[in-house]
Amino acid sequence: MTVAEITALILQLGPIALEFFIKIESLLNLGPDEKANIASAIASANSSNADTQAKIAAWMQANGFTTKVTFVKAN
Amino acid sequence: MKHFATTILSIALLLSVGCIHKTGGTVTPWERVTTDNAVFTQSLNTIEQGTEAAAVSGVIANDKAAEVLGFVKLASQDDQQITAILDKGGSVSLADYNTIQGLISQLSASGQELVTSGGIGVKNPLTQQNIAQDIQNATALASALLTDVQAVKGAN
Numbered sequence: 001m002t003v004a005e006i007t008a009l010i011l012q013l014g015p016i017a018l019e020f021f022i023k024i025e026s027l028l029n030l031g032p033d034e035k036a037n038i039a040s041a042i043a044s045a046n047s048s049n050a051d052t053q054a055k056i057a058a059w060m061q062a063n064g065f066t067t068k069v070t071f072v073k074a075n
Numbered sequence: 076m077k078h079f080a081t082t083i084l085s086i087a088l089l090l091s092v093g094c095i096h097k098t099g100g101t102v103t104p105w106e107r108v109t110t111d112n113a114v115f116t117q118s119l120n121t122i123e124q125g126t127e128a129a130a131v132s133g134v135i136a137n138d139k140a141a142e143v144l145g146f147v148k149l150a151s152q153d154d155q156q157i158t159a160i161l162d163k164g165g166s167v168s169l170a171d172y173n174t175i176q177g178l179i180s181q182l183s184a185s186g187q188e189l190v191t192s193g194g195i196g197v198k199n200p201l202t203q204q205n206i207a208q209d210i211q212n213a214t215a216l217a218s219a220l221l222t223d224v225q226a227v228k229g230a231n
Contacts, residue, residue: 041109042162044117053148055127056148065141
């Protein structure tokens with residue numbers, strides 16, 4: 001993915017996505033240590049996925065969705 | 076407030092033109108692929124937050140929000156597997172590449188099915204675009220990630 005593509009996607013996120021931008025910006029400012037950079041990116045991905053799944057589980061439970069949600073096809 | 080935030084975002088983007096960059100060397104293919112993977116996970120997190128906010132404000136029905144969140148959960152689980160493969164580091168075998176390709180194909184098909192099903196043309200308050208576009212962006216990011224992984228594999 002090119003820098004231009006990433007920048008275009010960030011721009012599409014709009015003004016409220018500053019937190020998102022700051023997280024990405026910090027990821028993209030890589031230091032000299034390759035292993036540290038990779039470990040940081042992997043940790044960020046794992047943390048983000050865990051956070052996403054925990055919030056979804058909480059929302060599903062709070063809203064009474066206890067069974068597996070399936071996609072509904074268009075009629 | 077909106078204009079002010081837009082200005083700040085624009086300035087920050089201008090200052091960061093040229094990234095991905097690093098001090099003291101070239102960005103390696105592994106740094107690029109793991110960074111782009113992290114960007115993808117963050118996009119999923121943003122869809123999750125925005126969808127829940129839209130449901131709370133009543134612009135999207137809970138049933139539809141649950142479908143979107145079901146997709147995001149699936150995508151997040153797929154990405155956990157992808158991240159675990161990337162975490163092995165060093166190289167991407169043909170088997171690993173095929174696994175990642177299969178996961179991203181599944182994710183893209185599910186995303187397309189969800190978009191086609193309709194009812195998600197409502198604005199995500201976090202991204203200021205509609206949720207269908209968010210999902211299409213996420214699947215585009217996943218496809219870009221696969222291209223990155225292919226480049227790493229080719230460099231082996």
